[in-house]
Amino acid sequence: MRKLFILALVLTVPASANEISYRSLQVGWFGFGTPLYDRGIHGEGQIVAVLDTGLDWKSCYFAEADNSRPPINAGSPSIGLAWENVDGSRRKVIAYDFLYSCDQFPTVHDCDNPALDSAYDNQGHGTHAAASAVGDRGAPIVHDFGDAIAPAAKLIVQDAGLSASDACTSRPGIGCPVNITPALDQAYKQGARIHSNSWGDHGSATASYSQPARDVDAFVYSHPDMLVVFNTGNFGQNGAPPASSLSAPGCAKNTLQVGGTRGFAGRDDGVLAGYSLVGPARDGRIKPDVVGPAYVVAGDVDFDNNPASCDATYQPGTSFASPTIAGAAALVRQYYTDGFYPTGVATPANALTPSAALLKATLIAAARAVPLRNFGIGADVAAQPVPSNEQGFGFPVLDDALYFPGDRAKLRVTDARLGIAQGESASTLVDVRAGTPLKVVLVWTDPPGVVRTASDSTPELVNDLDLRVTTPAGEAHFGNEAIHPGQRDRINNVEMITIDAPRTGSYTVSVDAMTISSGPRQSYALVIIGDLSATPQEQGKRRAVRH
Numbered sequence: 001m002r003k004l005f006i007l008a009l010v011l012t013v014p015a016s017a018n019e020i021s022y023r024s025l026q027v028g029w030f031g032f033g034t035p036l037y038d039r040g041i042h043g044e045g046q047i048v049a050v051l052d053t054g055l056d057w058k059s060c061y062f063a064e065a066d067n068s069r070p071p072i073n074a075g076s077p078s079i080g081l082a083w084e085n086v087d088g089s090r091r092k093v094i095a096y097d098f099l100y101s102c103d104q105f106p107t108v109h110d111c112d113n114p115a116l117d118s119a120y121d122n123q124g125h126g127t128h129a130a131a132s133a134v135g136d137r138g139a140p141i142v143h144d145f146g147d148a149i150a151p152a153a154k155l156i157v158q159d160a161g162l163s164a165s166d167a168c169t170s171r172p173g174i175g176c177p178v179n180i181t182p183a184l185d186q187a188y189k190q191g192a193r194i195h196s197n198s199w200g201d202h203g204s205a206t207a208s209y210s211q212p213a214r215d216v217d218a219f220v221y222s223h224p225d226m227l228v229v230f231n232t233g234n235f236g237q238n239g240a241p242p243a244s245s246l247s248a249p250g251c252a253k254n255t256l257q258v259g260g261t262r263g264f265a266g267r268d269d270g271v272l273a274g275y276s277l278v279g280p281a282r283d284g285r286i287k288p289d290v291v292g293p294a295y296v297v298a299g300d301v302d303f304d305n306n307p308a309s310c311d312a313t314y315q316p317g318t319s320f321a322s323p324t325i326a327g328a329a330a331l332v333r334q335y336y337t338d339g340f341y342p343t344g345v346a347t348p349a350n351a352l353t354p355s356a357a358l359l360k361a362t363l364i365a366a367a368r369a370v371p372l373r374n375f376g377i378g379a380d381v382a383a384q385p386v387p388s389n390e391q392g393f394g395f396p397v398l399d400d401a402l403y404f405p406g407d408r409a410k411l412r413v414t415d416a417r418l419g420i421a422q423g424e425s426a427s428t429l430v431d432v433r434a435g436t437p438l439k440v441v442l443v444w445t446d447p448p449g450v451v452r453t454a455s456d457s458t459p460e461l462v463n464d465l466d467l468r469v470t471t472p473a474g475e476a477h478f479g480n481e482a483i484h485p486g487q488r489d490r491i492n493n494v495e496m497i498t499i500d501a502p503r504t505g506s507y508t509v510s511v512d513a514m515t516i517s518s519g520p521r522q523s524y525a526l527v528i529i530g531d532l533s534a535t536p537q538e539q540g541k542r543r544a545v546r547h
Contacts, residue, residue, distance in 0.1 A: 019145065019146065019297050020268070020269070020293075021132075021148075021149055021292075021293040021296060021324055022034070022037075022143060022147065022148070022149045024268070024269045024293065024395075024397075025149055025292070025293075025324070025328045025396060025397065025398060026397070026398050026399055027397060027399050028269075028368065028397045028400075029261075029268040029269035029270045029395070030268070030270075031397075033399075034143075035399045035404060036331050036335075036398055036399065036402070037143070039340075039346075039404060040346070041331050041334050041335060041338070041340070042141050042150065042151055042152035042153075042331070042334075043134065043149075043150030043151065043152040043153030043327065043330040043331055043334060044152040044153075044334055044338075045334060045337060045338070046150065046152075046153040046154070046193070046194065046330040046333050046334055046337075047094065047153065047154045047155070047156060047190075047191045047192045047193065047194070048133050048134055048150070048153050048154070048155055048156070048192060048194045048195075048196060048323075048326055048327065048330055049155075049156040049157075049158060049187035049190070049192035049194070049195045049196065050126065050129055050130040050133060050155065050156070050157060050158065050196045050323060050326075051099075051158040051160060051171075051174070051180075051183055051187075051195065051196070051197050051199075052125055052126030052129050052130070052158070052159075052160065052171070052197075052198055052199065053121050053122070053123045053124070053125045053126035053127075053159065053160065053161070053162050053171060054112070054119070054120050054121035054122070054123075054126045054127070054157060054159035054160075054161075055093065055096070055120060055121050055126055055127050055130050055155075055157040055159070056120055056121050056124075056127045056300075056301040056302055057069065057070050057093050057096065057120055057157070058117075058120075058302060059127060059131070059135075059299045059300070059301070059302060059310070059311065060137050060138065060299070060309075060310040061092075061131045061135035061136060061137045061146070061147075061148075061298070061299030061310070061312075062092045062093055062130070062131075062135065062136075062155065062299070063092075064090055064091060064092070065091075069096075070087075070090065070093040070094070070095065070096040070157070071085040071086060071087045071090075071094070071095050071096065072085060072096050072097075072098065072114050073085045073086075073095055073096070073097045073098070073186070074097075074098045074101040074103055074104055074114065075104060080182060081097065081099065081182050081183070081185075081186045082097075082186075083095075083097070083186045083189045083190050086156075086190050086191065088154070088191070090154070091136075091140065091154075092134070092136065092154060092155050093154075093155050093156075093157055094154050094155065094156060094190070094191075095156045095157070095190050096120075096157045096159065097156065097157060097158045097159065097183075097186055097187075097190075098112055098114055098119075098159050098161075098173075099158055099159060099160045099161065099173025099174065099183060100112050100159070100160055100161030100163075100171075100172050100173035101113070101114055101119075105172075108163075108172075110161065110162070110163045110165075110172075111161070112159060112161050119159075120159070121159070121301055122162055123162045124300055124301045125198070125319065126157070126159065127299065127300055127301050128296075128298050128299070128300050128313065128315055128319075128320060129196065129198045129319055129320060129322075129323045130155060130157065130299075130323065131146070131148060131298035131299030131300065131312070132148055132296045132298045132320045132323040132324045132327070133148055133149075133150060133153070133155075133196055133323035133324065133326045133327040133330075134148050134150050134151065134153040134154070134155050134327055134330070135147060135148040135151065135298055135299040136148065136151035136152070137299065137310055137312075138310075140152075145297075145312070146297050146298055146299055146312040148298065148324070148327050149324060149327040149328050149330075149331065150327035150328070150330040150331055153327065153330040156187050156190050156191075156192050158173075158183050158186070158187060159173065160172065160173030160174045160183075161173045167202060167203060168201050168202055168203040169199045169200070169201060169202070170199075171199060174199070176203060177203055177211065177212070178201045178203060178204070178211075178212040178249070179212070179215070180212055180215055180216060180219075180249065181215050181218075181219055184216070184219045184223075184226070184228070185219070188223055188226055192226075193225055193226055193227065193333065193356075194226075194227050194229065194326050194329050194330055194333065194359075195226060195227070195228045195229065195326075196229045196322055196323045196326035197228070197229065197230045197231070197250065197322065198230075198231050198318075198319035198320070198322050198323060199231075199247075199319075200230075200231075200233045200247025200248065200250065201247065201248050201249055204247075204248040204249065205248065205282075205453075205454030206233075206244060206245050206246060206247060206248065206277075206454075207244035207245065207246055207247075207248065207251050207279060207280070207281050207282050207287065208248050208251070208281075208282050208452065208453070208454045209248075209251075209252070209281070209282060209283060209449060209450075209451060209452045209460050210248045210249060210451060211451050212248065212249035213248050213249035213251060213252035213451075214252070214448045214449060214450075214451050215249070215448075216228055216249050216252040216254065216255055217252045217253050217254045217446065217447075217448040217449065218448040220254040220255075220356055220445055221254065221445055221446070221447050221448060224355050224356060224357065224417075224445050224523065225353065225354070225355055225356055226356055227256060227326075227329055227333075227356040227359045227360065228254070228255050228256070228356070229255065229256045229257075229258060229322050229323075229325060229326045229329065230247070230249070230250025230251075230255050230256070230257050230258070230322055231247070231250065231257070231258055231259075231260075231317075231318035231319055231321055231322035232246040232247060232250065232257060232258065232259045232260070232276055232277040232278070232287075232288050232318050233245075233246055233247040233250075233277045233318060234260075234275045234276070234277065234317050234318055234319075235274070235275040235276070235277055240375065241275070241276070241277050241278050242278075243278060243279070243280070243389065244278075244279060244280060244281070244282060245277045245278055246259075246277040246278060246279055246287055246288060247277065250287075250288075251279070251281045251282075251285075251287045253285065253446045253449070253460060253461070253493050254356070254445050254446060254493075255289075256289050256290065256325070256329070256359075256360050256363065257287050257288040257289050257322075257392070258288055258289070258290055258291060258292050258318065258321045258322040258325045259272070259273075259276040259277070259278070259288040259290075259291040259292075259294075259318060259321065259390070259391055259392065260272070260273035260275070260276035260291060260292065260293070260294025260295075260317070260318040260321040261273060261276075261291050261292065261293055261294060261321070261370055261395055262293050262294055262295040263275065263276075263294055263295055263316060263374050264295055264316055264374075265295065265314070267295065267374065269293055269370070269395055270370055270371055270372060271370065271372045271373065271374055271380060272291060272370050272372065272373040272374060272383055272390055272391055273294045273295070273316070273318070273374060274373065274374035274375055274376065275294075275316075275317075275318075276288075276291065276294060276318050276321075276390075277318070278389050278390050279389035279392075280389045281460075282452065282454060282456070282457055283452070283457050283458060283459045283460050283491065284457065284459065284491050285460070285461075285491050285492050285493075286387050286388075286389060286392055286393075286480070286483075286492055286494065287389065287392065288389075288391065288392040289360065289363075289364060289392040289393060289494065290325060290363055290364060290367050290391070290392050290393055290394060290395065290396055291321065291370060291391045291392065291394065291395050292321040292322070292324045292325040292328070292395065292396070293320070293321055293324050294316060294317055294318050294320060294321040295314065295315070295316045295320075296314070296315060296320040296321075296324060297312055297313070297314045298312060298313070298315075298320065299311070299312050300312055300313045300315075325363070325396065328363065328396055328398060329359050329363060331398060332354075332359055332362050332363060332366075332398065332401075332402070333354060333359055335402050336351075336352040336353070336354040336358070337351055337352065337353060337354070338351065339351040339352070340402070340403075340404075341403070341411065341413065342403070342411065342412070342413075343405070344402075344403045344404040344405045344407070345405065352415070354415060354525075355415050355417065355445070355523070355525055356445060357415075357443040357444055357445050357523070357524060357525035358413060358415045358443075358525035358527070360443045360494070360525070361413075361441045361442065361443040361494075361525045361526070361527040362401050362402075362413070362441075362527050363396045363401075364392075364393045364396075364441050364443070364494060364496065364527075365400075365401045365439055365440075365441040365496075365527040365529050366396040366397055366398050366399075366400045366401035366402070367386070367392075367393040367394030367395055367396050367397070368394050368395050368396075368397050368400065369383070369385070369386040369391070369394045369395075370383055370391050370394055370395050371383055373390060385482060386482075387480060387482065387483065387496065393441075393494075393496060400529070401527070401529055408435075408436055408531055409436050409529055409530060409531060410529070410530065410531065410532040411527070411528070411529055412428070412430065412527075412528040412529075412532060413525070413526065413527050413528070414426075414428065414524075414525065414526040415525050416511075416523055416524050416525070416526070417523050418521060418523065419444075419513075419521040419522045419523035419524055420465075420511065420513045420521060420522060420524075421513060421516060421520055421521045422513050422514075422515060422516035423513060424512075424513050425510050425511065425512045425513070426510065426511045427508050427509065427510045427511075428508070428509045428510075428526070428528070429506055429507070429508055429509075430506070430507050430509060430528060430530070430532050431505070431506050431507075431532065431533040432502050432503075432504065432505065432506070432507050432530050432531060432532060432533070433504050433531040433532075433533055434501070434502060434503055434504045434531075435531060436502075436530055436531035437498060437499065437500045437501070437502070437529075437530065438469075438497075438498070438499040438502040438507065438528075438529070438530035439496070439497070439498045439499075439527075439528075439529045439530065440467060440469055440496065440497045440498075440509055440526070440527070440528050440529075441494070441495070441496045441526070441527045442465065442467040442479060442494070442495045442496075442511060442524060442525070442526050443493065443494050443495075443524065443525050444463070444465055444493050444522055444523060444524040444525070445493075445523065446460075446461060446462050446463055446493040446522075447462040447463060447517075447518040447519065448462075449461070449462055459490065459491050461490065461491055461492070461493060462517050462518050463513075463515065463516050463517060463518060463519070463522040464490060464513075464514045464515040464516075465493075465495075465511055465512065465513055465514065465522060465524055466478065466479060466488045466489065466495070466511070466512040466514050467479035467489075467495040467496075467497055467509075467510075467511060468488075468509075468510040468511075468512060469497045469499070469507055469508070469509050469510070470507065470508040470510070471499070471502070471503065471505070471507060472503055472504075472505030472506055472507065473503070477497045477499065478495075478497070479492075479495025479496060479497055480492060480494075480495050480496060481497065488514070502530065509526070509528060511524060511526060
């Protein structure tokens with residue numbers, strides 16, 4: 001279904017309480033500041049690909065000043081997907097890719113004909129998803145009603161069509177059985193480094209490590225700077241979705257899977273949406289990874305066939321949480337590519353091209369625990385402590401992680417592309433002042449695992465790294481220890497340690513390579529946030545791990 005329901009078709013009212021995503025993702029659900037925007041971070045220089053039902057490119061959230069049609073790419077089953085027709089000078093849609101065009105599938109009755117305006121999102125879901133990520137109405141960059149979190153980012157549209165007869169995703173261009181690899185490859189060649197998906201594979205058991213899940217992991221492993229974002233899917237009603245109900249292939253190891261907050265009108269991002277599906281993955285991994293706004297006002301298709309109008313809708317569903325978080329990832333990526341790290345001031349000499357693992361680790365490090373979960377109309381219950389299979393690690397508040405001058409909490413990151421070999425330990429010494437929580441997040445892009453049936457709970461982790469923080473008193477903390485006290489994590493490729501009230505002193509942050517089953521070394525990303533008084537020193541990259 002396109003949406004749970006439409007609350008308004010054409011919006012001409014001023015900003016309301018629900019047009020808050022661009023603020024809540026910067027400063028929290030009760031905040032009003034825009035610290036990233038204030039420093040010129042709106043998604044400039046970033047490209048997001050959205051794979052969905054297409055886009056009404058004539059919407060004012062995407063249209064060019066001359067109303068020109070975007071560059072078109074199609075292809076054929078024999079030669080694969082075309083990708084070369086890209087125009088980076090356009091303000092928004094730099095490429096429009098048909099994955100189910102009539103030249104590719106000439107014998108099917110519901111194929112898309114690029115010569116017809118009706119072929120460009122004949123359903124609307126894709127337009128609202130894209131608008132949730134990068135839509136920009138009216139004055140460029142300046143926030144207008146319904147603008148997305150990343151209004152300056154550019155867009156690649158991958159139109160997978162729409163067919164009720166498709167038993168997998170209702171988007172036949174993705175294939176049934178699902179084959180997402182060609183689309184990921186096409187978007188990557190066109191310059192996208194963030195790929196947003198708001199669909200699940202009904203041909204795979206929920207939360208399973210299916211062939212498409214393995215394919216996503218394999219692609220990201222071979223393209224380690226490509227962040228692939230998925231939603232969890234929706235239960236369809238408030239209540240308690242069953243465990244392991246979230247969709248595949250979004251539950252793969254190397255994705256960023258996003259559940260939902262807010263849910264309906266009148267709610268804020270401090271409440272989990274009751275319909276947001278939950279984990280864990282079938283092998284016990286924490287999923288989703290984070291949550292984001294699932295009741296979003298954003299651009300939509302042109303309902304009145306008037307190209308001068310600027311239609312938008314309020315729509316609920318995790319389909320709009322994932323592109324919103326993809327837009328937030330674009331801001332994080334710009335922070336690094338514009339050289340804001342480590343000084344908090346854009347410095348070209350400090351420009352860093354982040355890995356997908358670093359983007360994922362930064363978003364998780366920015367996450368706040370959402371305290372409530374909606375449990376029926378007007379009924380809220382306490383959410384489970386994070387990390388949990390309701391909300392993963394929480395709701396990303398970007399200013400909590402990204403350092404700017406004057407902030408008490410500092411940011412230290414390591415994007416270890418060469419990684420470490422089995423038996424080695426990489427340690428970082430940080431001097432910490434009391435009064436501000438210390439948070440450490442480790443993420444690595446793990447090699448693809450083995451396809452499993454829904455009843456097979458065999459762990460999919462291939463290369464096992466461990467996060468360890470040693471306090472000035474010699475106490476050792478391990479990653480995700482809240483869910484297995486005193487034990488190292490043997491399942492997840494995301495690990496977090498939070499010390500809410502650290503003592504002043506020197507802390508040792510260690511990444512231990514316990515098992516490397518594939519390849520000689522494993523790359524990783526490490527994010528440290530706290531009141532850090534000095535630049536950290538890395539020590540002993542080849543030191544043997546102490547068991």
